[in-house]
Amino acid sequence: MIPRHLLIAVAALLVLVVSMGIYMGRMRRRAGELESPAASSLPVAPPASGPTETVTLYVADDDAGVLRPRSAQIPLPGGRQQRAEELLRTLLRIYQQPGATHPLASTADIRSIFLVDPGAAVIDLNAAFADQHRSGILTEQLTVNSLVETLATNVPGIQRVNILVEGKKRDTLAGHADLSDTFDVTTVVQAGSQ
Amino acid sequence: MRWSKVPSTQYSVQSSQRKIRHWVLSTGYWVLLAVTLLAAAPAPDERHLSVYSPVAVYSLPVVERAGRDYVGLLELLEPLGRVSSELNGRSLRLRYNTVDAEFTVGRTRARVRGRDFDLAAPFLIENSRGMIPLNSLSALLPRFLGTPVSFREISRRLFVSDVSIQPSFHLDASTPPRLTVTFSAPVNPTISTEPGGLRMLFKRDPVVSPGSSSISFDNKTITHSEYSENDGNAEIDVAATDPLMASFSADRRTITITTIQAATTAGTPANGAPSSAAQNTLPPGNPAATGSSSNASQRVLAVVDPAHGGEERGAALSDSLAEKDVTLGFARLLRHELETRGFSVLLLRDSDVGSSLDQRAAAANKAHAGVYISLHATSQGGGAHVYTALLPVEGANKGVFHAWNSAQSQSLPNSRLASAAIAAEMQKRQLPVRVSTASLRPLSNVAMPAVAVELAPGPGGLADLTSANYQQRVASAVADALFSVRDRVGAQP
Numbered sequence: 001m002i003p004r005h006l007l008i009a010v011a012a013l014l015v016l017v018v019s020m021g022i023y024m025g026r027m028r029r030r031a032g033e034l035e036s037p038a039a040s041s042l043p044v045a046p047p048a049s050g051p052t053e054t055v056t057l058y059v060a061d062d063d064a065g066v067l068r069p070r071s072a073q074i075p076l077p078g079g080r081q082q083r084a085e086e087l088l089r090t091l092l093r094i095y096q097q098p099g100a101t102h103p104l105a106s107t108a109d110i111r112s113i114f115l116v117d118p119g120a121a122v123i124d125l126n127a128a129f130a131d132q133h134r135s136g137i138l139t140e141q142l143t144v145n146s147l148v149e150t151l152a153t154n155v156p157g158i159q160r161v162n163i164l165v166e167g168k169k170r171d172t173l174a175g176h177a178d179l180s181d182t183f184d185v186t187t188v189v190q191a192g193s194q
Numbered sequence: 195m196r197w198s199k200v201p202s203t204q205y206s207v208q209s210s211q212r213k214i215r216h217w218v219l220s221t222g223y224w225v226l227l228a229v230t231l232l233a234a235a236p237a238p239d240e241r242h243l244s245v246y247s248p249v250a251v252y253s254l255p256v257v258e259r260a261g262r263d264y265v266g267l268l269e270l271l272e273p274l275g276r277v278s279s280e281l282n283g284r285s286l287r288l289r290y291n292t293v294d295a296e297f298t299v300g301r302t303r304a305r306v307r308g309r310d311f312d313l314a315a316p317f318l319i320e321n322s323r324g325m326i327p328l329n330s331l332s333a334l335l336p337r338f339l340g341t342p343v344s345f346r347e348i349s350r351r352l353f354v355s356d357v358s359i360q361p362s363f364h365l366d367a368s369t370p371p372r373l374t375v376t377f378s379a380p381v382n383p384t385i386s387t388e389p390g391g392l393r394m395l396f397k398r399d400p401v402v403s404p405g406s407s408s409i410s411f412d413n414k415t416i417t418h419s420e421y422s423e424n425d426g427n428a429e430i431d432v433a434a435t436d437p438l439m440a441s442f443s444a445d446r447r448t449i450t451i452t453t454i455q456a457a458t459t460a461g462t463p464a465n466g467a468p469s470s471a472a473q474n475t476l477p478p479g480n481p482a483a484t485g486s487s488s489n490a491s492q493r494v495l496a497v498v499d500p501a502h503g504g505e506e507r508g509a510a511l512s513d514s515l516a517e518k519d520v521t522l523g524f525a526r527l528l529r530h531e532l533e534t535r536g537f538s539v540l541l542l543r544d545s546d547v548g549s550s551l552d553q554r555a556a557a558a559n560k561a562h563a564g565v566y567i568s569l570h571a572t573s574q575g576g577g578a579h580v581y582t583a584l585l586p587v588e589g590a591n592k593g594v595f596h597a598w599n600s601a602q603s604q605s606l607p608n609s610r611l612a613s614a615a616i617a618a619e620m621q622k623r624q625l626p627v628r629v630s631t632a633s634l635r636p637l638s639n640v641a642m643p644a645v646a647v648e649l650a651p652g653p654g655g656l657a658d659l660t661s662a663n664y665q666q667r668v669a670s671a672v673a674d675a676l677f678s679v680r681d682r683v684g685a686q687p
Contacts, residue, residue, distance in 0.1 A: 051321045054240065054255070062574060065628050071240070078322040080272055119250050119273070135509035135517070136572040137648050138579055141632045156245070156252035157273025171551070171635075175508055176570070178633045181599045186382050186398055187586050191631040 051075065057091050058149040060102035060142035067146055068101075070094075084113040084121065084155045091150050102142055105132035111166070113151075119159035120182075123147060130165045133174040140177035145188055152185040159185050243328065244426030246400035247274055247354035253397075253426050256328060256350060262315045263328035267297075270331075271338065274354070279324070286317075286324045290338045297324055306337045349423030351400075358402040361430065363419060365411045373416050373432060373451040377401070380446040382586070383430075392438040392451060396428040415453065441607075494564035494680045495538045497557070499636075500525035501570045501646075504548025511573045512656055518546065520571035524649055524665050528569070531666075531673035537680070555636035558644075559601070565612060565676060565683045566644040568637055571659055577626030578668050579648040580616050582609045583638040584631040601641040608643040608683050615675035616645065623671050625652070643683040647672055 053076050058067040074090050076083045088110045095104040108129035114122040133140065144163065152158045161183045164170070170179050241256040243265050250273040256263050271277045271290050279288045284299040295306040297317040304311045311334060315327040326334065331352060332345040344353040359379045366372040375394075381401060383394040403421045410418040416438070420431045432438065436453040443450060500521035502508035508517025522543070529539045540561055542554055558566045572579070583602040602609065613629055620627035637644050649668060652658035659665075676683070 053321065056240065065575065065579075065630065076321065080269075117273075136574055137570055137581060137632050137634060137646065138572065138574065138628075138630070141584075141630070141634075144633065156254050156269050157250045158252075159250070175502070175506075176632070176634060178635045178638065180635070181633065181638070183584075183633065184586060187584060189397075190382065190384060191584055 055087060055090075055154045056150070057087075057094065058146050058153065059091070059094055060139075060146045062102050062139060062142065065138055065142070067142065067149060080155060081113060081115050084115065084151060085110055087150060087154050088113065088123065088147060091146065102139070102146070103134075104143070105129070108132065115155070115158070119157055120162070121151060121155070121158045121160070122162045122164060123151070124164045124167055127166045130170060130173055135174040135176065137176045140173045140175075143173065144177050144179075144183065145191070148183050148185060148188045152189065161185060161188075241350065242426040243270075243350045243352060244397075245270065245273075245352045245354065246357045248357055249274060251398045251400070257325070259318060259325070260315070264315075264318060264325040265328055265331070267324040267326045269323070270326075270335075274339065281319070281322055284319075286319065288324070293338050293340075295338070297326075306334070311337065346423065349428075350426050351423060351428070353400055353402075357400045359400050360402060361404045361421075363404065363409055363411075365413060365416060367411075367413050370453050371411075371413050371416050373411070373419075375430070375449045375451065376444075377447050377449075381449070382446060383449075385440050385449075387438055390435075391431055391433040392440060394430045394432075394440070394449070396430075397426075399428070401428040401430075416451070493536060493538045494676075494683065495540060495561060496532050496676065497540045497542060497561060497563040497566045497640075498525050498528055498532070499542040499554055499558070499566065499568045501568055502548070503543050503546055506548050508570070509572060511571060511659060515656070515660065517571045520649065520659050521569045522546065523660070523662075524571070524669065525569050527662070527665050528567070528669040528672060531669045532676065535673050535677040537673075537676070551635040552639070555601075555639035558636070558640045558642065563642055564680070566637075566640045566642055567672070567676075568634070568644070568646040570646060570648040572648050572650050573656055573659070575626075575628065575650040576652065577628075577650055578616075578620060578671075579628045579630065579650060580613045580620075581630055581632040581634060581637070581646040581648065582606060582613050583644065584633040585638055596641050598639055600638060602638045602644055605641060605643050608679075609645055611682055612643050612676060612679055613645050615679045616647065616672050619671040619675040619678075620668070623667060625668065625671060626650075 052073040055072055055074060055076070057070045057072050059070050060066075061068055072090060074086065076086055092104065092108060092110060094100060095102055096106050096108070105128055107126075109126045110129075111124040111126050113124070116122060133143065147163070148161045151161065163173075163179045163183070165179070173179055241263075242253045243256050244253045245251070252273050254265050254269050256265055258264070267288070268277060268279060271288075275291045277288065277290050279286060281287075286297045286299075288295045288297070293307055295304060297304045299319050300316045302313045302316055304313060304317060313327055313334070314330045318325040328350070329347055332343055335343045335345075335352075335354070339354060341355045343355075344358075345351075346353075359377050359381060361378075362376050364374045364376070366374070377399075379399075381396060381399045383396045383399065383401075386393050386395070403423075407421045408418060415436055416432060416434045418433050420433070422429050422431070432451055434453070438451050438453060440449050440451050442448065500518070502516075502518035502521060504518075506518065508521070511517055511520065522545075525541055526544070529541050532539050540557075540563065542557055543549065583606065585600050585603050585606060596604070617627045617629045632646065634646055637646050647668075649659060649665065652661070652664045652667075654661065654664065
């Protein structure tokens, strides 16, 4: 005959194993839930912190074929170059929202912006920005004008803008808008206001 | 027996609970409404400071703190020279080129070039950036820059060194009158026409008052001009009884303002950038009348360029329809339409072959064509989109050589004329049209009047893009428009 205390010990161990199993299952489920956002292909940018500032973003509207100025309150870092990058990433996030007036690919991103004195800026886009951009004169030109006008309006002193893709010159954005030449800010702004 | 109504305790508790619930709900509703309205309310008007200097022209946001206007110190100095700064507690040390300065948060006393300087209001730091009061700029900046500074506080315009541009007015009172505004340096205003006059807005040009803010002209058509400054911009308004248009000349140092009617009859409208309103109202002329006045022996050569081709398919208009196929069919129709109106036509591709953008531009330039038409197609929008090159207009007399990337600059006025004519013909046929500018090659590389026409779906949707009937209507509008301006766009040598 099995001693009573042994039966109690085995039963207690069984309860412990079952409860541990249930606990482990829950932990694994929670870990899976935490991992899923990291698997998203959305670009990850370090969030800017600090007080917010009012900036003017020039948001493209495909249907109307125009840029519409939109005020936004965003936290901007101190450095001029970091401010420029955060500014355009904020613009990009508007285009990546569902129902955007000028949709861009969710993987499109600004790799970096170089501010070269005197008055020149270089925007470096990632490959997905250009490769997945819709093809057409109007839609491509609106993208270019939106980037140039937003940058020039909020970062003082920029007079010329060049656009690179993955750090290299590229003929066109998606078959139409010419990226091989420098964009004169005054000409772009004036074209937008007419 | 009489029954009287006795108020029940239970009824009274339920009633007060209902009242409280009602009060909470209605308060919540109004709070929610107020928050929504506040969120939806437009941001207060942003104010700007415009800075004009020999090295950079830029504008900065102006913020109000404790009833005073402030501007960012680093943002102000960065475009003008090399700036480095270090924030140490409440003190900001700054170096501009070789000038050292130190500012302390909450204090008006600062040190610049080793000497004390008193600001008009306390120095502030926001988001790690120093802010200085606007009305201290005229005294503070010369210490950094070593050059004189002129600050117009009311209009918030800051002039570093002597960069101001002075306008002068001359009215030729002959019929029709012509007002010539001459500037001491090239200018690039935004020009808009409106009932009763024409407005020139100088956002990036350091234009200053011509001496008097109001000038009267002894003329019944162009009566007077007003100069004003506001929020970092200068503005010149020309008042007139007839609609006006403006054109640039002398490397954008001269703006000639005349009535639209006079400009079109004299044939001198677009030696520069006509205003958008003027573009829309510019009559393309009667094809028959223009044709009779032109010399029949001078056949205008039109280069028609169906974009893309070969391995370069262009936009995917649908799962099975490529842009290169639509442009080729459209080009053949346009060739026929132009030929029936007396044009010679050079089609840059008549089959599914590819060629580079440089090859296309070189072919058009070598042919010395009178006009170049690039054809595209899109699944977005409707009717047609007409584009001219996104380039600044260059004055004439730049010599025989043109920069490849901006070869189109000198022909832009006539390109815009052709574009406006196409838009007018499209509107006549009740076809939607949009006129714009684009950085598009080889449009910017051709040294002749050049437009790009992007065929968009008609009322029948995407199927219209391959409909011969629809393409025919658009091609006919383009051909009629080019015929109407063929005397302006140039004859084959």
